[in-house]
Amino acid sequence: MCTNYAPVQAQLLRDVFLVEPPEGAEWASHVYRDGAAPILLHDGDGGRDCVMATFGLVPREEIKRRNTEMEKRTGQPPKLKDYATMNARSESVGERAAFKGPWRNAQFCLIAARAFDEPNYEAGPKCVWYRIQPAGEPAFGIAGLWQRWPNDSFTFTMLTVNSDGHAVMGRMHKPTDEKRSIVLVPPTQWDDWLQCDSPEVARTFMKNYPAEKMRAAPALRGVE
Numbered sequence: 001m002c003t004n005y006a007p008v009q010a011q012l013l014r015d016v017f018l019v020e021p022p023e024g025a026e027w028a029s030h031v032y033r034d035g036a037a038p039i040l041l042h043d044g045d046g047g048r049d050c051v052m053a054t055f056g057l058v059p060r061e062e063i064k065r066r067n068t069e070m071e072k073r074t075g076q077p078p079k080l081k082d083y084a085t086m087n088a089r090s091e092s093v094g095e096r097a098a099f100k101g102p103w104r105n106a107q108f109c110l111i112a113a114r115a116f117d118e119p120n121y122e123a124g125p126k127c128v129w130y131r132i133q134p135a136g137e138p139a140f141g142i143a144g145l146w147q148r149w150p151n152d153s154f155t156f157t158m159l160t161v162n163s164d165g166h167a168v169m170g171r172m173h174k175p176t177d178e179k180r181s182i183v184l185v186p187p188t189q190w191d192d193w194l195q196c197d198s199p200e201v202a203r204t205f206m207k208n209y210p211a212e213k214m215r216a217a218p219a220l221r222g223v224e
Contacts, residue, residue, distance in 0.1 A: 001087045001173070002158055002182045005116035006030050006131075007037040008139045016139045017112050017190075019050040031055050033086055039146060039156050040110040042194040053109075053154035057085040057147050058098050088145060088157045090183070090206040094199060099157065102145040106197045109156055110190055111142040116182065117219050118172035130172065131219035134184065134209065141190050143183035143205055158182045159206065167211035184209040 006029060010021045021038055031037045033056050043049040063082055070076075088099045101107075119127035134140050143159045163169035163181035170179045183206055185193050196202050 001160055001180045002116045002118065002142075003084070003086050004030060004032045005111075005142075006114040008112040008114055012114070012139045013038060013050060013112060017048070017050075017110075017141070019048050021050060022052050025052050027052070033084060034059055038112055039144065039154070040112060040141070040190075040194060041146060042108075042191075046191075046195070048191070048194060051154050053146060053156045055086055055156065057088070057102070057145060057155050057157040058083070059149075059153075059155055062149065085157055087160045087180075087182070089180075090159050090161050090203070093145075093159065099145060102147050103199055103202075106199065106202065107146050108193055108196055108202060109144045109146040110185060110194055111144045111156060111158060112139060113142055114139055115219075116142075118169075119174075120172055120218075121174050122171060129219045130216045132168065132172075132214060132216045134213055135215040141185045141187070141193075143185050143193060161206050161208055163208050166208050168214045168216050169208065169211075171216075181208050183207065 007027060013019050013021050017040060019040060027037050028035060035055050036052050037055060038050050039053045041049045041051060060082065085098050093099045093103045115131045115133040117129050117131055120130045121127050144156045147155045160180045160182055163179040166179065166181060169181035173179065185205060193205055
């Protein structure tokens with residue numbers, strides 16, 4: 001599962017993804033939950049749009065709003081717990097309440113990234129963060145879902161697949177944890193993914209990226 005990653009900056013959006021960044025937008029070199037970053041959407045006419053969105057399909061502020069409304073309506077303490085929605089399991093995405101609407105409505109996006117970080121416990125009980133990316137590529141696209149809220153803000157989540165036995169992703173996270181990987185979309189399929197209008201067809205994209213084409217090494221956290 002991926003809860004932080006390095007998004008591309010403006011020039012790579014232009015050079016690699018062939019889109020203009022949103023006018024006046026700025027974003028950090030590393031993004032965590034509720035952090036803003038650019039994502040790509042299908043523009044409805046065969047092209048690509050780029051919008052700013054926050055990481056996590058259901059933002060913390062929305063959970064707070066729902067709890068406040070529930071408390072006002074019932075007079076009881078809120079029961080909706082804070083929960084993270086940065087990742088959506090491909091196996092259950094069509095059934096989970098937070099994700100099933102965007103999945104069934106084919107709200108597919110491409111998350112433009114330079115690298116993502118995962119914890120590795122091979123050296124002992126204390127994790128070492130590894131930086132992972134396709135070898136030799138300045139940027140890559142991650143399969144995601146997007147949501148638009150009543151205030152016109154966008155959010156997104158990354159789709160994941162099981163990666164038990166994968167030579168790279170199978171090494172990440174605690175030994176007892178299920179091995180998962182985000183879905184990296186090959187550049188030749190970026191527009192196919194963005195223009196996909198069927199959840200059934202979308203499932204054909206849900207694959208592990210070939211391990212021999214990935215590079216993973218201990219990350220210098222905070223150093224880009």
